[in-house]
Amino acid sequence: MQSDPQVDAVIRVQNLTKTYTFHQQQSGLIAAIKSLFHRQMETRLAVDAISFAIRRGEVVGFLGPNGAGKTTTLKMLSGLLYPTSGELSVLGHIPQKRASEYLRRISLVMGQKTMLWWDVTPMDTLLLHKDMYGLSDDLFQESVAELTQLLDVADLLHVQVRKLSLGQRMRMELMVALLHRPEIVFLDEPTIGLDVVAKANVRTFLAELNRTRGTTIIITSHDMDDIEALCERVIMIDHGRIQFDGRLPDLVQRMQPRKLVRVAYAAPVSAEQCPEGARFEDEDGTVLVIESLREELAGLLQHLGALGDIQDLSVNDADLDDVLRDFFTNGGEVRS
Amino acid sequence: MTPASQLRVLRRLTSIELVGSLMYRTQFAVYMVSTVVSIMVGLFIWLRVGESGGDLPVDREFIVTYYLMLAVVRTLVSTWHSEFLAQVIRKGELNAWLARPGSYILNLLANNFSEKIVKMSTILPMLGVIWWFYRDQFALPTEISRWLLFIPALVGAFVLEFCLTTTIGSLGFWMDENSGIARSRHVIAMALSGELVPLALYPAWATTFLDIQVFRFTMSFPLEVLLTDLSSQQLVAGFVLQFAWLVAIVMVCRFTWQRGLHAYSGIGA
Numbered sequence: 001m002q003s004d005p006q007v008d009a010v011i012r013v014q015n016l017t018k019t020y021t022f023h024q025q026q027s028g029l030i031a032a033i034k035s036l037f038h039r040q041m042e043t044r045l046a047v048d049a050i051s052f053a054i055r056r057g058e059v060v061g062f063l064g065p066n067g068a069g070k071t072t073t074l075k076m077l078s079g080l081l082y083p084t085s086g087e088l089s090v091l092g093h094i095p096q097k098r099a100s101e102y103l104r105r106i107s108l109v110m111g112q113k114t115m116l117w118w119d120v121t122p123m124d125t126l127l128l129h130k131d132m133y134g135l136s137d138d139l140f141q142e143s144v145a146e147l148t149q150l151l152d153v154a155d156l157l158h159v160q161v162r163k164l165s166l167g168q169r170m171r172m173e174l175m176v177a178l179l180h181r182p183e184i185v186f187l188d189e190p191t192i193g194l195d196v197v198a199k200a201n202v203r204t205f206l207a208e209l210n211r212t213r214g215t216t217i218i219i220t221s222h223d224m225d226d227i228e229a230l231c232e233r234v235i236m237i238d239h240g241r242i243q244f245d246g247r248l249p250d251l252v253q254r255m256q257p258r259k260l261v262r263v264a265y266a267a268p269v270s271a272e273q274c275p276e277g278a279r280f281e282d283e284d285g286t287v288l289v290i291e292s293l294r295e296e297l298a299g300l301l302q303h304l305g306a307l308g309d310i311q312d313l314s315v316n317d318a319d320l321d322d323v324l325r326d327f328f329t330n331g332g333e334v335r336s
Numbered sequence: 337m338t339p340a341s342q343l344r345v346l347r348r349l350t351s352i353e354l355v356g357s358l359m360y361r362t363q364f365a366v367y368m369v370s371t372v373v374s375i376m377v378g379l380f381i382w383l384r385v386g387e388s389g390g391d392l393p394v395d396r397e398f399i400v401t402y403y404l405m406l407a408v409v410r411t412l413v414s415t416w417h418s419e420f421l422a423q424v425i426r427k428g429e430l431n432a433w434l435a436r437p438g439s440y441i442l443n444l445l446a447n448n449f450s451e452k453i454v455k456m457s458t459i460l461p462m463l464g465v466i467w468w469f470y471r472d473q474f475a476l477p478t479e480i481s482r483w484l485l486f487i488p489a490l491v492g493a494f495v496l497e498f499c500l501t502t503t504i505g506s507l508g509f510w511m512d513e514n515s516g517i518a519r520s521r522h523v524i525a526m527a528l529s530g531e532l533v534p535l536a537l538y539p540a541w542a543t544t545f546l547d548i549q550v551f552r553f554t555m556s557f558p559l560e561v562l563l564t565d566l567s568s569q570q571l572v573a574g575f576v577l578q579f580a581w582l583v584a585i586v587m588v589c590r591f592t593w594q595r596g597l598h599a600y601s602g603i604g605a
Contacts, residue, residue: 100437108435119356131344132438
């Protein structure tokens with residue numbers, strides 16, 4: 001499913017395509033000598049005529065396996081790469097022209113590339129960004145105070161960057177990237193390499209940023225917890241093409257239409273009375289697990305309630321990692 | 337960005353880069369020793385040739401002053417970022433710059449300025465020692481007009497060098513390895529810029545070629561303006577040629593950079 005371009009969209013993409021050309025490198029001495037005289041060039045289609053639109057204030061996750069084309073798409077949106085063909089408009093600008101007026105309204109955070117200088121303090125980079133983005137003294141002070149509080153980095157501003165931990169550095173990367181109050185933030189694997197606590201901090205901060213400032217956030221991540229915590233909409237890309245564009249719960253429902261029901265009883269229940277497909281999770285027959293279609297869930301719960309005294313009950317969607325694994329091993333086909 | 341804001345960014349970047357350069361000051365000091373040694377070898381050879389009765393078109397005073405000032409001019413003018421720039425392009429490290437309003441070229445300039453500050457602070461004491469031994473033969477011009485002409489010739493030489501180096505570095509947009517080209521250019525430049533041998537010492541039949549080729553204007557020309565009695569006609573011709581080379585090289589550099597950005601693949605996240 002792909003959404004049509006919206007009237008109030010801040011990002012519009014139409015038939016966007018990107019191909020890379022590179023030479024084939026064979027191993028071995030003879031191949032190396034041959035390549036001196038004849039190089040075999042190859043073209044790879046990274047993004048294949050994709051179209052979508054994103055409205056102001058949306059948080060959209062780009063999902064896909066390695067090499068699917070999601071980072072290439074992000075790079076084109078942020079103006080790093082020239083598209084091979086297609087139309088692209090972000091905030092009314094053509095990103096690859098890299099006009100200052102455009103770059104002042106966006107920000108790009110790359111989990112594997114730093115915007116900080118290693119030999120100086122984060123404050124030096126913040127002051128550089130103040131000059132680069134033409135921020136007034138008042139706006140700079142206000143923004144630094146706000147972000148310092150939100151990211152809890154007051155004690156890190158004057159520490160040499162090379163002495164910061166990965167989690168601390170990522171918080172400073174976010175601070176530097178958001179200092180000029182961009183309208184759109186592109187995040188490429190922002191939690192890569194972070195521990196559980198640091199990841200949670202980054203997610204909380206981004207959610208808060210979207211809520212308070214209405215910032216549009218486009219994120220690529222292999223961490224499904226990032227996507228679940230932040231994104232109301234996901235765009236699945238595989239082999240350069242959009243395979244799904246819609247709400248995350250819709251994707252889960254399509255890929256895994258069954259809910260997982262787990263019931264813990266006060267006393268063992270009779271196996272003969274259990275509905276078909278149910279299995280016991282323990283040996284004494286008190287914890288029952290069963291999958292159910294959503295439309296059959298009400299009847300099933302009624303049946304399970306009649307089996308005995310319920311101590312605990314949970315009804316969950318399938319795990320998102322499982323959904324995606326299923327999605328990509330099925331060649332990117334969404335079940336209808 | 338307005339020129340004023342670019343200057344502010346350049347100043348800020350230079351101070352940041354200076355902190356980084358100071359961390360490697362020992363490495364710079366060693367590098368500057370090698371620079372001084374290589375220049376002194378040239379000085380000693382030509383002084384010896386003169387003492388042995390060689391028929392040189394310049395006197396002992398010119399040779400001493402030329403080589404000592406060459407060390408200063410070379411430090412102020414030389415740029416060395418071509419392989420570094422190509423590496424930044426190949427590793428996708430340009431990404432962080434392309435998403436910001438500040439140009440990466442400003443960062444390259446800041447890097448050059450900061451390293452020049454550190455290098456000058458290490459080379460000047462070394463040159464002071466050599467000057468002490470040859471102070472009787474060292475003679476800088478006293479006419480203010482020569483110094484006033486020397487400054488634009490020096491700035492032009494730096495801009496030429498910077499753009500040549502940036503152009504070769506920009507080949508990293510297309511090539512996996514540009515160090516061969518960078519080193520070839522360095523060797524050719526050493527021979528033709530007056531770094532290895534003052535251009536005045538080349539045979540007469542090579543004069544026309546040496547006078548118009550680009551490398552003369554990256555090092556020799558500022559020294560000629562300062563240390564030799566160029567006629568008004570020669571000065572005008574020299575500055576016109578330097579300006580013509582400047583326009584041509586700046587255009588080539590700009591074109592290469594712009595085309596390179598089209599070809600950029602931003603590999604590595």
